[in-house]
Amino acid sequence: MRHARRMVVAGAGIAMAACLALGREARADVTGSFDGSLTGKKIAQPLAASAVFSQVDRGVSGTVALPGDLATFGGAYLVVGKATPKRIKVSGTGPNGARLVWKGKIVGDTLRGRAKVKLSKSKLIGTLAFTRNPAFTSDGSSCDAVYTANQTFFDDQVLGQALSVCTTCHAPGLQAAATRLHVLANDPLSTARAVSLFVDSANPSTSRILEKPLNLVPHGGGLQLDAASAEAQTLEQWVNLVAQAQCN
Numbered sequence: 001m002r003h004a005r006r007m008v009v010a011g012a013g014i015a016m017a018a019c020l021a022l023g024r025e026a027r028a029d030v031t032g033s034f035d036g037s038l039t040g041k042k043i044a045q046p047l048a049a050s051a052v053f054s055q056v057d058r059g060v061s062g063t064v065a066l067p068g069d070l071a072t073f074g075g076a077y078l079v080v081g082k083a084t085p086k087r088i089k090v091s092g093t094g095p096n097g098a099r100l101v102w103k104g105k106i107v108g109d110t111l112r113g114r115a116k117v118k119l120s121k122s123k124l125i126g127t128l129a130f131t132r133n134p135a136f137t138s139d140g141s142s143c144d145a146v147y148t149a150n151q152t153f154f155d156d157q158v159l160g161q162a163l164s165v166c167t168t169c170h171a172p173g174l175q176a177a178a179t180r181l182h183v184l185a186n187d188p189l190s191t192a193r194a195v196s197l198f199v200d201s202a203n204p205s206t207s208r209i210l211e212k213p214l215n216l217v218p219h220g221g222g223l224q225l226d227a228a229s230a231e232a233q234t235l236e237q238w239v240n241l242v243a244q245a246q247c248n
């Protein structure tokens, strides 16, 4: 009797451990996009940062971006390195040939540790910390009516022109594959859905879908749309349509 009961309890324990292991599996690596900051004694104000990583076994490749307007060290660094469930270490080169080396501790969705960026005699040293961008809780289909009502505009001008450059990174297998934004020339509906999730309906002009390619916040792809360009205006027009619909 007693023995049988213990067996049941032990069985439940194993099942629970298995569930925990499975639940954690999706998060067991650093694959994903992150927002963060670089802080330090010699850094007057915290610098915004962003990153995307893709991990296969212990190998990591990705991009770490610092503000585009930061002298010498601003811009995107293509990095490679290694990660275990507890630690990440990556290094790589930025736009002016500056070299970034970063070792971080991983706690849940936070990566944090000392970074050193060096270019000949100047260097930037501080704590680089990232938090994983949470997965969206909706799939963007609540804005389908905006797409349906403006399909030609979206297909021809928004996707066909304004977002055309994004397809070179924001697609499977490419540099921004592990971000939450995929821009697919042959799948306008899924692209419209993804885009809608990056629209801030309360403050359309500060939507992430605009701020990233305009390089107003650190962007792993750097400056992709000039503020004065027809493409930027087209994208802004789309953002306003989505925002007016209050659908997201």
Ligand code: HEC
Residues within 6 Å of the ligand: 033, 034, 050, 051, 052, 063, 065, 133, 162, 163, 165, 166, 167, 168, 169, 170, 175, 176, 178, 179, 180, 181, 198, 208, 209, 210, 212, 213, 218, 219, 220, 221, 222, 224, 225
């Ligand atoms: C040269 C490659 C490249 C191009 C081209 C590019 N991006 Fe990116 N983008 C990245 C990388 C790398 C990241 C991840 C790091 C980051 O968040 O800055 C990223 C991140 C983003 C994010 C944040 C995604 C998330 O998960 O939060 C948005 C939004 C974005 N890009 C928009 C765009 C738009 C819109 C275009 C086209 C107008 C574009 N990007 C073109 C490389 C690129």
